[in-house]
Amino acid sequence: MEWIDNLKRSFSLLIYLGLSRGNRALVGSQTHTRPKGDLVWLHLPNLTRLAATLHLIERLCFMRPDVNVLVTTVVKTRPDALPCDILWSPISSEHPAAVENFLSHWRPDLCVWSYGALRPSVIHNTAKRQIPLFLIDVDETSFPSRRWRYLPGLRQTLLRQFDKIFVANSRVGKYLIENKAPEAVIESPGLLPEGKVALLCDPQEHGRLAQGFKGRPTWLAMGLCKQEIEAVILAQKQAMRVAHRLLLVVVPDKNDDSKLMLDHALEMGLKASLWQDDQLLGDNVQVLVAQNQHDMALWYRLCPISFLGKTLVSDVGAFNPYDAIALGSAVLHGPHVSPHGPAFARLSAVGAAQEVGNADEIGKAVMALIASDLCATMAVAGWHVLTEGAEVCDRLVDLVSDQLEQPKEL
Secondary structure, three states: OHHHHHHHHHHHHHHHHHHHOOOOOOOOOOOOOOOOOOEEEEEEOOOOOHHHHHHHHHHHHHHOOOOEEEEEEOOOOOOOOOOOOOEEEEOOOOOHHHHHHHHHHHOOOEEEEEOOOOOHHHHHHHHHOOOOEEEEEEOOOOOOOOOOOOOOOHHHHHHOOOOEEEEOOHHHHHHHHHOOOOHHHEEOOOOOOOOOOOOOOOHHHHHHHHHHHOOOOEEEEEEEOOOOHHHHHHHHHHHOOOOOOOEEEEEEOOHHHHHHHHHHHHHOOOOEEEOOOOOOOOOOOOEEEOOOOOOHHHHHHHOOEEEEOOOOOOOOOOOOOHHHHHOOOEEEEOOOOOOOHHHHHHHHHOOOEEEOOOHHHHHHHHHHHHOOOHHHHHHHHHHHHHHOOHHHHHHHHHHHHHHHOOOOOO
16 A cells, blocks of 8 residues: 555655664864855766766856856765866765755755765755755666665655656666656656767877878777786787788886887787887887877877777776777777776677787787778767767756756745
């Protein structure tokens, strides 16, 4: 019966709020003064969607330069990628005193909660203050099935607090409706785009090198760890069996490893050279080793295939694949793609990125890409991922703007 379900939901929330009072109240003082004017609060439960959130912030600030933006995270250190003019605060405690202190200090006009990982005390107290709540970027992974299994109805109670919910697809929307989210507030526009501004390079240098590369199939190994160089050199030797003029450009993750990687290529029987500015590339060079990542954009533009380093070894942190995608390069990568797992998964799903696990797989992938139109097809698919969903961002910015235009209650 409906009234019994409602009672369960209310009881579960009361239990959770009671338990949260037992948590340590990290009240403290806020590090910044609340600026005058409208303030939009964006919460990130984790940093995997930071790139998409930054794209949203960029669009919002462009359309509404008068609006202040506050980003909160569970982690207690400010994300390095966050622009310096964007406010930031940790929100690590659900103790009622800590939540009330946070809300009283910042007095947000609107909250945009990303992904999931709902925090009942925060959401309940925000809604109690009649602060509009938007839930965005909701997909199949946003609500683990085992979370709050001992508090039936809690998730349903929280979902009913949101004024607008943006979901990845209609399947997710149906799931939320089954969990008592109001159907009228759900939209299925997709996930926010992880926009990426293309890195810049010297056009004269690009033109000169492009002329030197003309007619030669080329691929890039970007940001290699020294543990990965042997696999990449073996892959180059394998791929040269079908393309004897194939050129490999190697960019080490650490500048000090340039000489080591050059020596490794020479020891394995390849003709290798260290890249120097204004260097004229000889036709006999099979491996070109850059000495730093300063010219990253140049190599991405010149090489239609990019193997992203630090993905064959664990716990070192992969490169953002959108840097390569934004400059038209197809992406190969190893199995270790944290902290950009969602981005790699999204690209792989549309055929814009391919996972390779060893030298043989890298070599076969490079051979397949240089021998067909697949490389261009991957690049186009990646570009579509990069640019798709602009309407999602614009729709959300319009909703935020419309909400801010509503008369404020005195």
